[in-house]
Amino acid sequence: MRLPSIFLLIGLGVVGVTPALADTTSAQAVLQERLVETILSETILPDHAVLVVATAEQQRTMRAACGTPSPETLSDAQAAFRDLVAAFSRVEMYRFGPGRQDNRLARLNFWPDRRGLGMRQVRRILEEQDQTATDPTTLRGKSVAVQGLSALEQVLAEAADGVMPDYACRYGTAITDVTHETAEALLIGWRDSQAELLRHPGPENPLYRDQGEAVKALLKAAMEQLVIVEQQKLGRVLRDGPASANPLSAPFRLSGMTLRAVAVNIAASRAVLSHPDLPGLDDPDMQNLFRELDFELSQSGAAIRAALEFPGGIAARIADPATHDLLQYARIPLQAAVDLHDTRLLPALGLTRGFNSLDGD
Numbered sequence: 001m002r003l004p005s006i007f008l009l010i011g012l013g014v015v016g017v018t019p020a021l022a023d024t025t026s027a028q029a030v031l032q033e034r035l036v037e038t039i040l041s042e043t044i045l046p047d048h049a050v051l052v053v054a055t056a057e058q059q060r061t062m063r064a065a066c067g068t069p070s071p072e073t074l075s076d077a078q079a080a081f082r083d084l085v086a087a088f089s090r091v092e093m094y095r096f097g098p099g100r101q102d103n104r105l106a107r108l109n110f111w112p113d114r115r116g117l118g119m120r121q122v123r124r125i126l127e128e129q130d131q132t133a134t135d136p137t138t139l140r141g142k143s144v145a146v147q148g149l150s151a152l153e154q155v156l157a158e159a160a161d162g163v164m165p166d167y168a169c170r171y172g173t174a175i176t177d178v179t180h181e182t183a184e185a186l187l188i189g190w191r192d193s194q195a196e197l198l199r200h201p202g203p204e205n206p207l208y209r210d211q212g213e214a215v216k217a218l219l220k221a222a223m224e225q226l227v228i229v230e231q232q233k234l235g236r237v238l239r240d241g242p243a244s245a246n247p248l249s250a251p252f253r254l255s256g257m258t259l260r261a262v263a264v265n266i267a268a269s270r271a272v273l274s275h276p277d278l279p280g281l282d283d284p285d286m287q288n289l290f291r292e293l294d295f296e297l298s299q300s301g302a303a304i305r306a307a308l309e310f311p312g313g314i315a316a317r318i319a320d321p322a323t324h325d326l327l328q329y330a331r332i333p334l335q336a337a338v339d340l341h342d343t344r345l346l347p348a349l350g351l352t353r354g355f356n357s358l359d360g361d
Helices: 006-010 019-069 070-089 103-109 119-126 136-140 150-158 166-199 209-240 258-273 284-308 314-317 321-348
Strands: none
Touching: 019 070, 019 166, 019 209, 019 258, 070 150, 070 258, 070 321, 103 166, 119 150, 119 166, 136 166, 150 166, 166 209, 209 258, 209 284, 209 314, 209 321, 258 284, 258 314, 284 321
């Protein structure tokens, strides 16, 4: 029986990729590689370095607040905490690689804490004045819920008349030591290992077989952060209206950093997902796609910043109908950005969506 010519060509290894398809695939690979390098060099590595600096400043100001107690030194420690929350919020999305190793992200901030487990554990430590919690070595062996930013926020709230109690000082200082150590480990992990794995995919790479898998991991982290912000940090707090809103579920509510942290989350995801000015990018369709993503995320960020103009903490803001509506509106562009990522950005890069760890959440 005579085989059709196409099967003969396949058997002889003659059939190949058409020139047009080869050109498209090559262009996508170049774009993928450029995106990985840009995201690493301009966002991930600098942001992790900033986190190390912020944890060091928190160490310094906490020691000053405890060594020279005064409203001024306490104010400095609280300001350093707000800066630290902002720095953490830029790297919070990287829930893989160095962030997952040794539970580093959870050590930096135990969230979500839907049942208030972490807060109760910190309260118990403060009430019992557990001396093992004042030593960084033994504190690190305890629950991750009592050694990160949410725990430190609670400790800083213990201050009365501008002075922190002695035990809270020693516990808080130990927390700053642990967070600084963890931030340094994160930076080293990214700089010396994870970044190189992302830059050099291939058959010998244990995580990424090609550049597409590498860029997809970074985009997925940013996209999942937007979903978490939209559904959990905003949706579960706002609920259906001011009457049913739940400010107690808001992260960093004690320090007044809920919305500021959310705004930084969005800005950090925007830095990963939107690259209309990427050097060497001359494809107008891709440029427009990046601009659309940039527009949606800028709209959401602007709504969050506008809500910040309303005075008071998160409870007061979501109790106000106009501000509540503004924050509900901020969720819509986030949903649009996620849809753009899934239905247009990934295909334009020659990628498929695949499994999402937040599906069904």
